[in-house]
Amino acid sequence: MSAPAWRIRREAPAGLEPWTRLASAWDLDPRAARLAWLRGVDEPDELAWRLDPAWSRATDPLALPGVGEAAERLKAAIANGESIVVYGDYDVDGVTATALLTRVLEKLGAKVSFFIPNRFSDGYGLHLDCIRELKVQRDPKLLVSVDCGVRSVDEVAASAELGMAWIITDHHGLGPVLPACTVVHPHLEGYANPHLSGVGVAFKLAQALVGDEPAFLDGLLKLVAIGTIADMVQLKGENALLVRRGLAALAGANGPGLAALLKAARIEGVPTAQAIAFGVAPRLNAVGRMGGAEDAVRLLLTRDGAEAARLAERVEQLNHERRAVQKALTAKLPPPDGAAFDLCMDASAHKGVIGIVAGHRMRESARPTAVCTVVDGLAHCSLRAPEGYDLGELLDAARPFLHSGGGHKLAAGMSFDPAKLSFVRRALVHGAEAQGARALAPAALVDGGADSIPGGAALAALEPFGQGFPPALARIEGDLLAPPQGFGDGHWRLKLRGLEGGLVWFSGAERGVLPASGPLRVAAAVEDHPRFGRSWRVEAVL
Structure with a gap:
């Protein structure tokens, strides 16, 4: 080692303890104040999001671009009895966002159901085959995406021809053109909190729909906390407030599904963010990693104790299976070589665990990593990177050789023809070498x-x-x-x-x-x- x-x-600075201002302002243990200062907090007001997470500090939901228009469209759909489908994603952020918006629309009397594409047969995002199937089976007049859809220009246009309208809520990177529908997104128009998670965006829309109901909103923040932590977005500013309130709410009375998850994770009292990250998030993620994620949404939504017990047992079983598959793949892959970008491929690897394995390899090698499998003749890869790198830039460098690619700075996905593996590898290694020169940091x-x-x-x-x-x-x-x-x-x-x-x-x-x-x-x-x-x-x- x-x-x-x-x-x-x-x-x-030599001889100074600049954190004493923080300690005095908030009556903090000096060691806690020092920890905050070490994390870049210089002014006492910056700690208010954590130490005084009052609703009055939260950003007005109508300030989020698209929220007002989306809320009015949903209210009209409810009043007119239109069928609504919440279209989500299979990761924890998407699952919690789906459950949150479905619950809110149910509360408001909407005729609503939800749909999550299958990781293996459908893949991420909006898919025209799925939309056509929804048209035949449910005939929705309005579809609302959560945690996906901002680049789905063609799918939204095709839906309109089928007589279905969209509201897109997402937080992933914007494309050159927005879909021709209402778009709710924190990167538009200089919004104050560009780091909202997918479930955070859904919550802002929920705030606009529900109005001033603090107790109900705090209940929703349980889901916001879980999804925001799992998606590894910045836990600063308003995100810290939302998660802090959500963690506190989780210590109170919970529905049977959340209660079963917390019990399985052996979480008592007010959970820490790390307890959620290591105990709850992997269990919810396992459902989508090993099959269809809709059971995870059902677990979060159910009010029936027997159904919650059955679904929680299923979640535990899938999580055990995920661990076994992950362990086998980790042992099978060769160790990272000395290249600036660690890319490895196993054509038989389980698509549901390649992201976890990529994360482990990235932490071990302290360099950007991709783990790939092959499905239907196409290489599918999960990418992870340490702080200081930007996977978006790396994907752009390899774009001429890719079938698709996108995501966040530190977590992304791509697909390509396996015959182009050497070209993809060279492009990523070259880009990582350039980024590594400015990303050098102690481990x-x-x-x-x-x-x-x-x-x-x-x-x-x-x-x-x-x-x-x-x-x-x-x-x-x-x-x-x-x-x-x-x-x-x-x-x-x-x-x-x-x-x-x-x-x-x-x-x-x-x-x-x-x-x-x-x-x-x-x-x-x-x-x-x-x-x-x-x-x-x-x-x-x-």
Whole structure:
């Protein structure tokens, strides 16, 4: 195991503690104030989104381009008894957005149903075959996309010829031309929160439809929190407020589906963002990864305890299957080589897990990664990149050789003719070399030693931690008191001399061999559990 570089996340001027202003303004534990400062928070007002997440701070939903027009169209459709279909996506952001908007429209008395394309037979986004099938089976007059559709110009035009109108709500990258319909999107017209997730966009539309009903809206924020965390968008500004309120709401009474998910993930009390990311999101994602995602929406929507139990059991089964398939693919693929872009292909790989495996390889190699499979003669790839890279730019460099490609800066997808693999690889490697020159960063940006991380309540005050506001990461050094103790599927528990709480290393057996005793130095994220206390999750060996 090579030792990656590390440094303190942000250096304070010599002799100064600039975080004391934050501590004084909010009566914070100085260590918590320091963590906020290390994450780029300089002014006390910037913490208000987290420490005082009042509804009055939230952006007016009508300020989001397209929301007013979309809300009026939906109200008219409800009044006229038109059939409405919510058309979603199979990832957690799309599933939660689908459930949220469906629930709101049901509350308002709409004749509404939902549809999610199949990852394997349909793929991402709007598909004309799916639209035609919906026309025959449900004859909707209005379709509302969530978390997809902003580039579906042809599909929207074809739908109009079939007598169906669209409202597009999305947060993915805009194309050169918008579909000829109402479009709700946070990248339009300089909107104040361009980092809204797909479910966040759906929530803003829901706010405009429902009006001033704080209790109901807080219930919807449970879904917003789960989808926003899972989609790894920036947890700063208004996103922090929405997620913070949603996490607090999850600690209260939940419907049978959410209650079953939290129980399966062993989450008690107010969940942290990381608990949702590691416990709830993978379970919901597994449904769409291993088959059709509509059961995940049904689980979130059901009010029937027996149905929730049946669906939750199905979700657990699919998550176990996903883990087994993921483990097998990880073992089968060759280790990353020295190229600036790590691209590997296995023609028989399960399409549902290539994104997870790409993420693991990216974190291990600290470089952009693509894992590809072949379906119906076309290579389908999931791409992941570390901070500092831009997959959109890399895809543009390879565009002449691609069948399709798009997504976000750090997570994207592409497809191409396998015969063009060498051309795609060269284009991505060349682009990654250029980006790598400006993306150089230490593998571990730490906050200090274990004693620099505040206690549970003081740390929880800064939630949510995640993209753009990373979890507390400590540099921990000490002697192993015993050989690693294995548990689960290749995980390790370790004890270090002088460390309060044990170390947990997920998938540690896949990453290398540790000595049975002697010194160990790691970067570890803190985890606080209401019953089991503090533990540390190994992120890297230093």
